Amino acid sequence: xxxxSGAQPDRLLTIAIRSEDFAPVIVTGAERVPEDLPPERQxxxxxxxxxxxxxxxxxxGVTGSLGLALKDGSVTRRLLIAPxxxxxxxxxxxxxxxxxxxxFWAMQGGVGNxxxxxxxxxxxxxxxMQIAMALSGVFA
Numbered sequence: 149x150x151x152x153s154g155a156q157p158d159r160l161l162t163i164a165i166r167s168e169d170f171a172p173v174i175v176t177g178a179e180r181v182p183e184d185l186p187p188e189r190q191x192x193x194x195x196x197x198x199x200x201x202x203x204x205x206x207x208x209g210v211t212g213s214l215g216l217a218l219k220d221g222s223v224t225r226r227l228l229i230a231p232x233x234x235x236x237x238x239x240x241x242x243x244x245x246x247x248x249x250x251x252f253w254a255m256q257g258g259v260g261n262x263x264x265x266x267x268x269x270x271x272x273x274x275x276x277m278q279i280a281m282a283l284s285g286v287f288a
Contacts, residue, residue, distance in 0.1 A: 160204055162230045164238050165166050169225040173218060207231055212279040215241025219248040229283060245276035 165173060213230040215238065228238045229256075249272055256262030265271035273280055 159232055160207060160226075164228040164235050164236050165228065166226055166238060169227070172220055173225050173249065173252075177256065177288045180253055181257065195242070206282060207256060210234065210279060212276050213241025214247075214279055214283045215244040216252065217244055217246040218249045218252050219247070225249060231283075242277065243273065243277060243279040245271065245273055245280060249269040 179239040194202065208231055211233045213228055213234040213236065216227040216229075218219065218225040222232060226238050228236060228241055230236045247270055251260050251265055254261055255265070262271060266273070
């Protein structure tokens with residue numbers, strides 16, 4: 149088995165983010181998490197740690213990546229979630245979810261409902277929707 153530098157042969161997911169997007173998305177998001185919020189309702193990184201064996205098996209079978217395009221004023225911040233079988237290319241996900249950074253944080257905190265945001269036009273999906281459904285375990 150070939151393992152690239154820094155990669156783990158048993159990784160469940162790769163989360164990729166551009167360096168210029170790390171602080172505005174991850175650091176600011178973590179600072180916004182209420183202290184009493186349980187791990188399963190916290191930011192993506194903490195949620196992945198709470199995946200049970202059934203969800204982990206489902207996620208490991210996904211062959212495409214999920215990109216998040218998060219509108220932050222006039223800038224679009226990008227985050228990519230890729231299972232082991234998917235290429236890690238931030239600018240070319242198999243499926244992309246677009247919303248504002250504030251709506252993303254609201255969903256992560258359990259305040260924003262993705263279905264309601266979709267129906268209101270504040271969240272859009274493009275590409276292979278089955279990937280979004282399969283990787284929803286990372287968010288739910």
